[in-house]
Amino acid sequence: MKQRGTILRDTRTGPGLVIVDGRQHPFTLEGIWRSGEAPAVNMTVDAQFNEVGTLIALFAVPEAQLAREKADEAMVAVKARGSQLVARMGMGTLVGTGLLATAWFALNTVSVQLTPGMKIGMSLWKLLGVLNTSGDAMAALSGNGGSTGMYGVLAIAALAGPAASYFVRDARAQLANCLPLLFLLGIGMAFYAGISSSLSQTQSAAMAFGGNAAADMVGAMTREAMRAFSIGVGGYLGCAVSLYFAATGVLKFLAKRG
Numbered sequence: 001m002k003q004r005g006t007i008l009r010d011t012r013t014g015p016g017l018v019i020v021d022g023r024q025h026p027f028t029l030e031g032i033w034r035s036g037e038a039p040a041v042n043m044t045v046d047a048q049f050n051e052v053g054t055l056i057a058l059f060a061v062p063e064a065q066l067a068r069e070k071a072d073e074a075m076v077a078v079k080a081r082g083s084q085l086v087a088r089m090g091m092g093t094l095v096g097t098g099l100l101a102t103a104w105f106a107l108n109t110v111s112v113q114l115t116p117g118m119k120i121g122m123s124l125w126k127l128l129g130v131l132n133t134s135g136d137a138m139a140a141l142s143g144n145g146g147s148t149g150m151y152g153v154l155a156i157a158a159l160a161g162p163a164a165s166y167f168v169r170d171a172r173a174q175l176a177n178c179l180p181l182l183f184l185l186g187i188g189m190a191f192y193a194g195i196s197s198s199l200s201q202t203q204s205a206a207m208a209f210g211g212n213a214a215a216d217m218v219g220a221m222t223r224e225a226m227r228a229f230s231i232g233v234g235g236y237l238g239c240a241v242s243l244y245f246a247a248t249g250v251l252k253f254l255a256k257r258g
Contacts, residue, residue, distance in 0.1 A: 010040055015028050039058070099237060100241045103233075177246055
């Protein structure tokens with residue numbers, strides 16, 4: 001029978017001492033120690049006992065084996081916590097939240113065709129940095145987005161919204177599923193307002209210097225530039241998942257209220 005133990009005292013000045021399952025056992029190198037390396041304090045070992053519980057052999061446990069065992073234990077713990085989380089929140093909410101995070105942080109929300117062979121894009125998170133620092137979506141093309149500020153805080157809160165109903169018993173907590181969609185609508189309106197304000201100021205300046213003809217020319221150039229903008233994969237995915245969360249949240253709220 002083998003059990004895991006730890007060396008308390010090595011054999012350099014006399015018999016060694018190993019603790020196994022709370023009990024201490026003295027040992028010597030001759031006949032007991034079965035490994036090529038010398039026993040050392042705090043070394044992990046496998047202790048073998050006979051039928052009457054007498055220590056008959058000690059084997060040093062390699063570091064690689066200990067690392068594998070710890071990794072296996074960590075994986076078991078992660079799987080257990082994951083199963084608990086799935087049981088509490090549901091697979092749909094977890095998958096949806098993961099897809100939404102991918103759409104907002106990793107995929108392009110907006111793409112711009114600069115030339116026939118060159119297209120660039122920005123994720124929603126980077127666009128939030130642009131909105132926070134300048135309010136001008138055009139600045140995204142040059143990568144001038146900075147800190148997301150309060151917009152970033154609101155994005156994280158919206159992302160966590162669908163999980164609220166699993167921690168708050170009130171039926172109204174189901175409406176927190178609408179937060180991602182409301183956030184996207186709010187950000188869209190903020191960008192639209194910023195672009196409209198920029199265009200109005202540009203046309204006003206053009207009219208002041210060149211009259212109506214110059215203002216019309218600026219407007220035509222702006223409309224042509226805007227045609228190069230398109231919604232990216234992240235934009236479509238984020239909208240689809242946000243609509244799903246909003247619909248399920250409203251339906252669950254109505255069902256609980258009914």
